[in-house]
Amino acid sequence: MGMYPEIDDKLLSLEEAVGRFIKNGSQIAIGGFTVTRNPMALAYEIVRQGIKDIHLVCHSHGQALDILIGAGCVSRLEIAYGGNGRYAPTCIRFKKAIQRGEIQFEDYSNYQMSLRFFAGSLGIPFIPTKSGLGSDLIDIEGFLPEIRKEEKVASKKYVVTQNPFNGEDDKVLLLPALNPDVAIMHAQYVGEDGTVRIKGLTFADMEQAKSADVVIVTCEEIVPRSFIRLDPDQNSLPPFFVDAIVKVPYGAHPTAVYTYYDYDPKHLNLYKKVAEDDKAFKVYLDEWVYGVRSHQEYLEKVGNTALFQIKANPILGYAVGLDRK
Amino acid sequence: MGMYPEIDDKLLSLEEAVGRFIKNGSQIAIGGFTVTRNPMALAYEIVRQGIKDIHLVCHSHGQALDILIGAGCVSRLEIAYGGNGRYAPTCIRFKKAIQRGEIQFEDYSNYQMSLRFFAGSLGIPFIPTKSGLGSDLIDIEGFLPEIRKEEKVASKKYVVTQNPFNGEDDKVLLLPALNPDVAIMHAQYVGEDGTVRIKGLTFADMEQAKSADVVIVTCEEIVPRSFIRLDPDQNSLPPFFVDAIVKVPYGAHPTAVYTYYDYDPKHLNLYKKVAEDDKAFKVYLDEWVYGVRSHQEYLEKVGNTALFQIKANPILGYAVGLDRK
């Protein structure tokens, strides 16, 4: 029994968490949004373990998405947006992979993807929306018909139907639910009872976690039960949805964790440069992912100076005056 | 301009809020749940103003529901549950009104009603669920066909349909959305910027507020902008959904407000006794509702001793050791 008897059976290392729960072909939802709270330590570990043929299901994603695609781990993608703010208006390895025909992909919107996860979390097979009527998101399918027969893939991209509750000609779109094999996410806090607390925006992390078969949470800190239970209004996810917990400080670097650290402009600019060039990108992966044995070793490469620069003001939540160019 | 320039145009008295926004025939959703956070001051004011023919849309309600029905304000009801915990396993005036055929009513379940408000808040005409298949909630309609033609009433109680996303014989229930005319609720805090914060369980208050045309919030305190905006993760409703704000300390008495006060067992036992008898109930209304000009006057009748007894421990949220028999 370890330091935290209540979650002893869930506390794993990165290697164990990925090794136990992520397989070739897994359908995975990633927590966070573009430059914030990407579960980077998990993404790096997935790359290191050489997982292949991942089916990613995403709303708007940035760094974790691009690393996983760039390292060749992804063969299939349902996505609303691949971008990293100013550092990559379109994610670079994502863009290249699609332009080169290296992955199968299908477009949805952010709201649609969020609602699909929500439907999955409720155990209902579909959910209606008005969003997307008339767009090519509906009219153009990305996946081939044979893929649609697979268990975790919707049998149709959308269904357009009449509202049965009034006489008018009122149309709605039905979105198929998503139930990914695994949801991976990074949180500020996990209580020693296994309760998860995210500060700041939660995006669709909760819907993703509750829709998935398995949930892996990395966190900045594991905090006492007495702390996490003192104001449960602030908590995000009850323990029974979580299958693996890994304590990984700076586990979202180079993306931001509100109240802990900002995104790292230097690293994102470095990434932007190398990602444009296949060879340079390979060298980057060798150096920053394959070449380190742990996230701790990765952070030593990032260096204290950079980590100090991005340290967030705990109230404002970001690094005041950080040079973000 | 008053003390709170940001919400000056929304700060009303109870009389003004009810007089301006609640009409004969209004469809109303009530915040809270059985013995907690019922907007009692608003309910009493609705009774005092003699509003008639209210169409209530509820999940599980207790004291406010029973007062409004008992005072003859309600002619139509969609409801999942009328009860007040130990003090009335079935709400007494609610029970009598239905047994005597005094109101039109239709039964749904808690989840169904919550989902109907949620659908209304999303602007979608219906939402699917598995809950209720095979039950008489579906098979027996309460409302007559002519009512179903009205604008705020669903044209059908439910629709049972096939899931279009797989080949199997998989059925789902479609629930019609709700968009009440008015949602009334009681919160612990409203910021001087108009932001609402509820501590403890929110039930379906947020879904109700976001589904309604008009939202009236009573609160225990109006707190500084600097306080309510310091940790916005804890807030419940943005200012732009709120149409009227009334500061009414103890505005939920005799029901509980977590961290402020407990439910009042003495008053609820008194109510239980009088509600069983038509004459005694009339005397109760005369004394406690019609006979007082304001909630302040009502609280003076309740008395300091009773209010001290139910004072909540601010951390535990309830009155420790309160005699609840």
Added chain:
Amino acid sequence: MAAYTDNEMMALAAGRFIRNGDIVFAGTGVSMLAATAAKRIYAPKAVVFFETGGIDPSLEEIPMAVADPRIMYGTCLNSGLIEAFSIVGHRKLHTIAFLGAAQVDKYGNLNTTVIGDYHKPKTRFSGSGGACDVASLASGVITFMQHQKRRFVEKLDYLTSVGWYKGGDSRRRLGLPRGGALAVVTNLGVMKFHETTREMYLAEYYPGITVDKIVENTGFLVDTSRAVEAAPPTPEELRILREEVDPQKLIL
């Protein structure tokens, strides 16, 4: 005379169904008692939660309603109704619900709405609340009943909450792939349901209660061939119930 009350025996008989890891949906009254007892006695790693959204509260004092502020303190999460019901139905979780009812039929379907005609009732009850929802969605339902002929009926006046529907695989064919009635715990014994026909049978009669008495008080035929006497409460079980679960005797 037994040194324990009906409510005590019922709370313990129901609590014995709970296993570590179960998510236990509790209502008011005996159901609250049974859930709390289960966690304190049989399954410390079970999670007690309420349809109102209070998940795993510390329950320093026993709540008297599912919206009691006592279920908001010390929880792991204070959620909303939609989230709470999504937990009840979540395919990853084994959720057991404790319900009460006014009528039950031989397939474990429940009525908590009305006696008599729906539109012009003889007696109106509180209504479904979350009962219909958990009966539709949970992994299993355990119902508390007073064992009387007028409550164990051939045909419900109103079917609020689906148990095994019309027996056999009729529940699954409704579109409800999991769940169903697990047991009915009464003041006389414990009723269970046949594995394929889904008809109610007598599983346990309490010490001092005869099989005949149960048959007499049941409004339809029940198989009694598998009936055994239930284990009486142990002194330790009673001590926990009385001293820790409900020392104020608000429900006991």
Added chain:
Amino acid sequence: MAAYTDNEMMALAAGRFIRNGDIVFAGTGVSMLAATAAKRIYAPKAVVFFETGGIDPSLEEIPMAVADPRIMYGTCLNSGLIEAFSIVGHRKLHTIAFLGAAQVDKYGNLNTTVIGDYHKPKTRFSGSGGACDVASLASGVITFMQHQKRRFVEKLDYLTSVGWYKGGDSRRRLGLPRGGALAVVTNLGVMKFHETTREMYLAEYYPGITVDKIVENTGFLVDTSRAVEAAPPTPEELRILREEVDPQKLIL
């Protein structure tokens, strides 16, 4: 040469559409600038919010992405994506969205997905993100574009976000009862849409820009009969943009 940049003129031209009480949906880049400028200059009682869920942040520093931690501080609420999009489409609210796009057609439909064939694209962009959603649901959309023939096209390579669809009341007939394209703000002028045909027309050309130049840079015929010269930025508008909105010149 004008004493202001294209981005400055565009941010201000778009900001002028905003009224007190509007809920302004902002994206990244110029859109962020325009929303912030609108609130600081034209409509202090407008609310700026982001699809990620940050509502009315204090914006002490300008965010560089809609998930920037700078949009989580000082908000009235940090919500989730579903709540944010439900605000965009809420019938009680007048919501104006600022979007960018790679292509626009004469009905204000937008492409932010792909140039070339969808499956084998010449250039792949980020995709819809929330653009399709706000175009479907908001009260009105204002789009920022570089005014070039290859961007103002007869036919989009991919219709990501619906504007007036095929003109007339075709948008309403799709099942989208409100909203539509309000304006396209470019580096040359401001385009609006005809009240009934919903075809794009030239409403304003910036000081120093000719109508002919705009016609030349538009890939379809536009009505220029209602065109007037836009008011140039005032010194005070420019001061606020430069000193208060983006002093670090991250976007300007």
